[in-house]
Amino acid sequence: MGFLGIDVGGTFIKVVKKDNTSFIQDKIRIEDCHKSHQGFTDTLIDIIQKYKPLKVGIAVAGLVDKSGRITSSPNLKYVENLNLKAILESTSGISTLVGNDANLATYGEYVYGNGKGSKILICLTLGTGLGGGVVVEGKILEGVSGCGMEVGHMIVEKDGELCSCGRRGCLEAYVSSYGLEKIYTKLSNKFLSSFDIIKSAKRGEKRAIESFEVLVDYFSIGVMNLVHIFNPDRILLSGGIVENYPDLVEKVKLKVKSMAFPLPASILEIGVGSLGSWSGAYGALAFAENYSS
Ligand SMILES: [Zn+2]
Structure with missing residues (x-):
């Protein structure tokens, strides 16, 4: 089971899975065909179903409200106004938290990096x-x-x-x-x-x-x-x-x-x-581990 952190960037989706004390990292290129509401959510659902975590945290660039809706996103225009949490939970059945990538990158450094x-x-x-x-x-x-x-x-x-x-x-x-x-x-x-x-x-x-x-x-x-x-x-x-x-x-x-x-x-x-470009994914993972949805 374990926990899953996903960081959706402009070019790559970075994934960190934690089981007890072991970590697995994965990096997926966002193909042009995924750059739509449907393609985007399908890609995330594939990732969640592959790892089958207890809970998943997702970091996205842009403003995310407390319900999990992305209200604006400079480099992911196609997901604006999407309630990512609601869509992913209803499809995957797995508890999902969505947050801003910069906030979660900071949290990642706090929990797993030089911010400890x-x-x-x-x-x-x-x-x-x-x-x-x-x-x-x-x-x-x-x-x-x-x-x-x-x-x-x-x-x-x-x-x-x-x-x-x-x-x-x-x-x-x-x-x-x-x-x-x-x-x-x-x-x-x-x-x-x-x-x-x-x-x-x-x-x-x-x-x-x-x-x-x-x-x-x-x-x-x-x-x-x-x-x-x-x-x-x-x-x-x-x-x-x-x-x-x-x-x-x-x-x-x-x-x-x-x-x-x-x-x-x-x-x-x-x-x-100390986490470089992986801080958002580790922060999303820690978000899933430590925050309630
Ligand atoms: Zn400005």
């Missing part, structure tokens, strides 16, 4: 967008509607760059792969993908390094705001940009420590997550 033992843990994931979550004394801070901690959309610049959410000046508009690309284009008048900007920065190219300095400035403001609001003991950074440009972590750490109030700064540890 933290009193107030914040995780920030820098990838296509900027996701975040908080775990307070072992509980996910979900907010009343289940959509708290949209940290990527805290405004750090009035009338600033356009964000994927349609607002201007959000932290994500600077601290994400597309944010980095915009900064670079402004500084150099040419476009490079975030991947190539990282490569150029590592080679010492001036504009790429300057682009990271701008990103670090905005990111440090965002992190400092979180430090002053939550007074966390640990902040873990992860995601493609952090993995490929690890210098970023030290730069943000130094800047935040120098800008924030000394008392919250003195107890704060800033590090990296």
